């Protein structure tokens with residue numbers, strides 16, 4: 001059986017896995033990411049791969065990283081959380097292990113995993129993935145291939161504009177979707193209600209020791225599950241913006257399936273429900289035309305490892 005390694009480089013950990021042709025993970029290894037030390041991060045990546053290769057001979061290595069990858073898939077041009085600038089990561093790894101290496105953006109890798117083995121595995125042609133976490137990542141598959149763009153940086157749906165002259169985004173623009181539909185936005189909405197209308201946030205405030213500024217994402221999910229009005233309204237708000245963006249993507253791309261993943265999808269229908277309602281509302285004028293179904297991601301924390309390994313296999 002042909003095996004490949006997938007490595008997922010996050011801001012806090014480097015997670016690697018040996019993956020078979022059907023997406024099965026046969027072994028895992030992990031190290032902490034010394035995020036401000038590029039050389040140290042490379043050593044941790046080497047460590048993870050060495051540990052896996054020692055027990056499992058593999059044919060290729062795939063790497064997913066949170067950053068902008070150049071169009072030749074060899075360099076990380078810029079990684080906001082990893083201190084890498086024009087880092088020739090592919091060649092460093094290929095020279096060290098004498099194997100073919102592919103590198104890819106982390107959201108693209110997750111999209112590929114969902115398309116091949118996860119929520120969109122029954123789709124043969126196309127899919128749009130939103131990962132809703134601290135920010136919003138996204139990946140697009142069209143015609144059975146990842147959409148990478150001429151310069152390697154396509155599918156940044158989180159940085160499309162939701163609100164003209166809106167909230168300032170980390171990317172420098174104003175009004176990006178990420179500022180309205182991410183996990184960070186969820187917490188911002190919930191904190192604001194807890195501050196302004198504490199009677200609607202009693203449960204939420206009890207979880208946060210009475211301090212609106214202490215509210216975090218898991219607290220909002222817990223409180224919403226137990227019926228806290230402020231927490232439910234916060235999910236409705238991010239769902240509203242997410243659904244609007246999904247409708248725009250359908251107008252442009254007409255994909256088979258839309259998948260929502262990322263940490264916030266732990267909330268399940270609390271997020272999918274309002275997102276799908278706003279999505280269907282925004283597309284109502286399309287009448288009887290078919291539109292993509294909206295599904296929750298299924299690959300969880302291993303999406304990056306499995307997607308990177310499968311891209312390496314190709």
Ligand SMILES: [Zn+2]
Nearest residue numbers: 159169171176
């Ligand atoms: Zn932005």
